[in-house]
Every structure is written in structure tokens, then in C-alpha cells.
Amino acid sequence: MEPTRDEAADRLRGGPLKRTIAAILAADVAGYSRLVAEDEEDTLRRLAGHRAVFREQVSRFGGRVFNTAGDAILAEFPSAVEGLRAGIAIQETLRERNREHPPGRRICFRMGMTIGDVVEQDGDLLGDGVNIAARLEGIAEPGGICIARSVHEAIDNKVAVTFRDIGPQKLKNIPRPVHAFRVVLPADPADGSGQDGRRGGRLRRLAPVIALLLLALGLGAGLWYGLPGLRRDPVIAALRANPDRDDILTVSVARASQACFADEASFSGTIVPRREIEIRPDAEGLRVAQVLTQPMAEVAAGQVLAQLSRAGEPEGAVVALRAPVPGIVGRSNALVGAPASARGAPLFQLVAYGEFELEAEISLDTLERLAPGQAVTLRPLGLPELQGRIRLVSPQVDPATQLGSVRVLLRNAAGLRQGLFARGTVSLGERCGVAIPQSAILRGPEGTSVYVVSESRVEGRPVTPGLLSGNLVEVREGLAVDDTVILRAGPFLREGDVVRPALVATARSAD
Missing domain, CATH: 3.30.70.1230 (Nucleotide cyclase, GGDEF domain)
Structure with missing residues (x-):
């Protein structure tokens, strides 16, 4: 499916x-x-x-x-x-x-x-x-x-x-x-x-705060605007006057900083032959007399893969089935005594020159960042890391899935098998920008956001996250360096809450 x-x-x-x-x-x-x-x-x-x-x-x-x-x-x-x-x-x-x-x-x-x-x-x-x-x-x-x-x-x-x-x-x-x-x-x-x-x-316990609020509300307009010290937010003024209020939540915060992130494109897919050759006899009426190779065996050009014979002819009158090019035997249907025909199923399928590729489907955003010739680090399942290069990037996307495809050529990759799962990563350089700890990010039905603290008050801020590195996330839009963000406590807060920030960490470079 x-x-x-x-x-x-x-x-x-x-x-x-x-x-x-x-x-x-x-x-x-x-x-x-x-x-x-x-x-x-x-x-x-x-x-x-x-x-x-x-x-x-x-x-x-x-x-x-x-x-x-x-x-x-x-x-x-x-x-x-x-x-x-x-x-x-x-x-x-x-x-x-x-x-x-x-x-x-x-x-x-x-x-x-x-x-x-x-x-x-x-x-x-x-x-x-x-x-x-x-x-x-x-x-x-x-x-x-x-x-x-x-x-x-x-x-x-x-x-x-x-x-x-x-x-x-x-x-x-x-x-x-x-x-x-x-x-x-x-x-x-x-x-x-x-x-x-x-x-x-x-x-x-809140009586002093209520008194301050009533005092602020009772001041005349001329007095209010004539006294700069009273033009402050009355809630924040009350907090400063009474820092031990029991309804003020202490939250852990960090300051956004400048950091650099490795820009990478990742994708996953399966290992396939770059070119697969089907090998069968040219004549009809033959049977397999002897099988001389097995799947995954490396063969040279002209090497005999199997001996075929025709019914009624002497045992020495055999036909040699040879590899047309060097490569790796990918699949074998050759069984002693089984019929061999020019129009039937191939007896062998040869991975020409032993060249495998990673075939992967990728999103349109990733597709636009890839080009033939880019180096790729491959991590096949159960095998050591190896290197390859992009051979082909599809010029179009599938209209049903909106996915494109990429082919990564792998040469001299010992142990690879057709159908093996692998993940590829292309390094696209480095990008520097605003960074905050990942624990400050909030995700909800309205999108991605953070809570920042300004003058002890919580403010919701929509953000556009970008690259990741360790515990840091790049913020492409919505924050500036030195903005103070709240860590992990986001679900317990409301916008406009007055909080007591406790600086426990500062986002550092992602290097």
C-alpha cells in the first residue's frame, strides 16, 4: 500500500x-x-x-x-x-x-x-x-x-x-x-x-494590591498625567511594592542569543541498482545443467554464470551463460533441471558494475535545495556510514503526493543489498540567527509561539522556528536577540499574567 x-x-x-x-x-x-x-x-x-x-x-x-x-x-x-x-x-x-x-x-x-x-x-x-x-x-x-x-x-x-x-x-x-x-x-x-x-x-492577602488599584483609579486625570511615577502599570507597581505576593508565579527564563546552525537537508529511501541487466539464453529448449554463481557474488565480464544443456544432446554439449559486464549478482532464478528460455523469466539479474543508488522521495521544499553532484552522507540500516553523490533530481513532483524523487549514486559500497533502508544527509552550509532553547517553544492549533517576559508581564509571540542543534532552535521570525523567553512553563500561563522571572540559562552558540 x-x-x-x-x-x-x-x-x-x-x-x-x-x-x-x-x-x-x-x-x-x-x-x-x-x-x-x-x-x-x-x-x-x-x-x-x-x-x-x-x-x-x-x-x-x-x-x-x-x-x-x-x-x-x-x-x-x-x-x-x-x-x-x-x-x-x-x-x-x-x-x-x-x-x-x-x-x-x-x-x-x-x-x-x-x-x-x-x-x-x-x-x-x-x-x-x-x-x-x-x-x-x-x-x-x-x-x-x-x-x-x-x-x-x-x-x-x-x-x-x-x-x-x-x-x-x-x-x-x-x-x-x-x-x-x-x-x-x-x-x-x-x-x-x-x-x-x-x-x-x-x-x-490581596487587600494591599486592591487598595493600590483603587487609589490609581481614583486619581484625577490631571494628577495622573502630572505625576510620571504614577503612570506605570498599577499591577506591576504593586508587584514592585510587594515582591512577596503569593499569586505571582516564578518562572524560569532564558535570553535569546545569536547562534549558528548547520544547514542540512535529510531524506530517506531504499537501495536500488543503478542499472539492472536481465540475463537469459538466446535459444529455446534449454535446461539448467549447472549453476556456477550465487546471489551477491561479484562477477567479471564474460564469467560463466551457469551451464545449460539441450534434451537429447550429449552431456558435453552445453551452452555457457555468461555475464555481459562486470557487476554483482542481484537475483538468481536458476535451478538445476529448470527450463531456460529466451522469452521466459531471466535466470539472473545483474547489478551492472556493482553500482547501487539510494532512491528517495522528498518534499518540494527539500527538492528545491538539492542539485546533481552534491555530496551525501548515507547511513544504511545495519551498515557503516558511507559517502555518495546526487546523480539525479527529478524535474517534477507527483501530483498525488506532491513529492519529488532523488537518486544518490554509491560506488564500491560493500555489503549493500537491494531494498535496504538508508537515510541521507546533504550539508548545505551554515546559517546564523536568533536562538532559544527548544523547551520555550509552544505548539498549538494556532501555530508555533513563545511566551516572552516584558516588565514582568507575559506576552504571547508567534514565531517561525527553523534549524535545530542540540537543545537550541533557530527562530527565523518573531524574536530579537536578548528577548527574554519563558522555559517549559508555557502551558501554565496566560497572556498578560504577571510573573517573577528567574534567569537560569542563556542560549549559547550551537557550534
């Missing part, structure tokens, strides 16, 4: 992306920055214990933790029922661990869960399912779980909890509203305030 266009394109890019449907559970710690600021060692030590509980329960219910970013954790489950059971078990276990600590020092996870389409890339999961779960986590209560309607419908009374319908929710960067439900967990008797108390406590 011929590959589809998408399958062929995936093959040329190095293999298809693994796409699947999964239940995604996203979690992070409420008030993490405040907890760290108050007692960093105690918070980190207890968080490590909470993470161990998280991983243990995820594994117990058949899931897998596939990403962590700071205090955030992402896990996948093949079943929504098991995923929600894991989330409930985690929250109940952590609530018991928190009993020995005062309310202000409790480490509480917020969780969001959905069922969605995801793509696996190097063990990480990307896509709508991850993004929506992270957004739902953002509207969950500390110690609570918020689920999408897809999870609610899949559970169908299989989990012994109740739900509170909070209706369609407009989530940041999600194009359509998501109908959401809050999981109603049993109240913690050690915390008499319950959810309402926690909400009230958070409002009390």
Missing part, C-alpha cells in the same frame, strides 16, 4: 509524530512564591515529599508524569476515571500531610483535568489537551480539582464524588469556552474556614 501524503511527509521529517487521546491532569502549588519566600528550605523539602506522593499515586492508577516546571506537574492517564481517582487520592493524602502545619504554611495543589488530543515529542506531550488542563488548574481552588465536561461525561457515576457545575469558562488562549465542573471534595475538619475561608484569606 502506498503511503499517504501525510505519512510520506512524516517519514521525510524523520518519522511520524505520535498522536493520541489521553486524560491530562495538571497541577501546581497555590501560593508557592510566598511559601518559598517565608521559608525556602522547608518549602522545597516538603514539596519534594508532595511530589513523591504525586508520582506514587499517578503510577498506582496507571498514569505517567511527563513534565514538571517549577512547582507544576503534568500527568497523563489512559482512563479519565483512573485519572480523577488519582487526583482525589493525591489531594486526600496531601491534606493529611498538611494537618501538622498551620493554614498559612500548607502546601496545597490546584488541579485541572481534561480529555484531549495530544502529540508526544521526546516523551513530552503537547497540544490542546495539555493547554486546557493547565488553564482549568488555574481556576481551581487550592486543594481542589476542576474538570472539563469531557471528563465529567466520561466518568458517568463511576467515581463516588459530586460536582458543582460552573458553566462555560473563557480560558486564556483557548478559542472556545470550556464547560467546567468543580469536584466537591469532603471538607477538612482541621480547617474550619473550608473553601470560603481560604478564599477570604486570599482576599485579605
